[in-house]
Amino acid sequence: MTDTAALLAAYDTQLRAAETSHLPPGARAEVDGPVVRVVGQRPRGFVTGPPDLGVDGPALDALIARQRDFFAARGEAVEWKTRGHDRPADLPRRLVAAGFVAEQRETVLVGEAERLAEAPLSPPEGVTVREAVSASDMERIAETVSEVWAEDRSWLAAELTDRVVRNGDGRTVVVVAEAAGRVVSSARLEFEPGTDFAGLWGGSTLAAWRGRGIYRALVTYRARLAVARKTRYLQVDATEDSRPILERMGFVAVTTTTPYVWTPPR
Incomplete structure (x- = not known):
């Protein structure tokens, strides 16, 4: 039987600290009381804290206002990640009273990498799955991601190139699914040094290729990479679209997460 409480405790003690410990080039973490804010990362600032902030009432309101005002002075949006x-x-x-707006709630899922790696790797016919290793790969990925989300995410090419190609330390692995020479889906595997975890992030699949098993194939491929590096758990912040697929594969829900975002007025 899965010990959900133990998985949640491991998530709280290991992953929450790791969120602000291993940052992309140009980003930095700053401590303000019980929270940590991340400055200088795309596409917006980031705030997180422990399961219990240890402050409430007016003191909590002041803490929230300081984070909002800090990023307001920079003219930047900021996400406060809650569970x-x-x-x-x-x-x-x-947070809402201070002007933050809730975005989509997601379910935090944790799965055992060895079990997930045992699934057959069976992308649809004509689709190949591999690691992305070059700057040109990252440019093609950014083009596909921009199409999937109907917004300009060209900045993603430079960020992934920095993290994987130029300054790669092995922490970030990017995988792609290709058909007829085109990137139809991509995703990341983020290893968290000093923890039992790696995270599955950034899954984006072109609409015409959804529902055909590519998502599952990318999960299995990344699980095998994680096992090869002796990683015990995989973690996902899952949308309602992907949650049922992941639970059928063996992931377990441990909590939910909701980003609250403040955006500077125009």
Whole structure:
């Protein structure tokens, strides 16, 4: 039987700290009381904290306002990442009162890498799965991601090239699914040094290629890479579209996560 409480405890003690410990080039972490804010990363600033912030009432309001005002002075948006089991329980309400807006709630899933790696790697006919290793790969990925999300994400090419090609330390692995020479799907595997975890991030598949097993193939491929590096768990912040697929593959829900975003007025 899966010990969900133990998985959540491991997530809280290991991954939450890792979120602000291993940052992309140009980003830095700053401590402000119980929270840590990340400055200088795309596409917006980031704030996170422990499961219990240890402050409430007016002190919590002041803490929230400081983060908002810090990024306002920079003219930048900021995301405050909350989890469903966080304390104090009224943190979301106070974030909204300070001008933050809730984005889509996702489910935090954790799975055992060895079990996930045992699934057959079976992309649809004509589709190949491989690691992306060159700057040209990253440019093609950014083009596909921009099409998937109907917005300009060309900046992603430079960021992935920095993290994988120029300054690659092995922490970030990018995988692609290709058909007839075109990138039809891509995703990342982020190893978290000093933890039992690696994260699955950035899954983007062209609409015409969804529902054909590519997503599952990319998960299995990344699970095998994780096992090769002796990683015990994989973690995903899953949308409602991907959650059922991942749970059928063996992932377990441990909590939820909701980003609250403040955006500078135009």
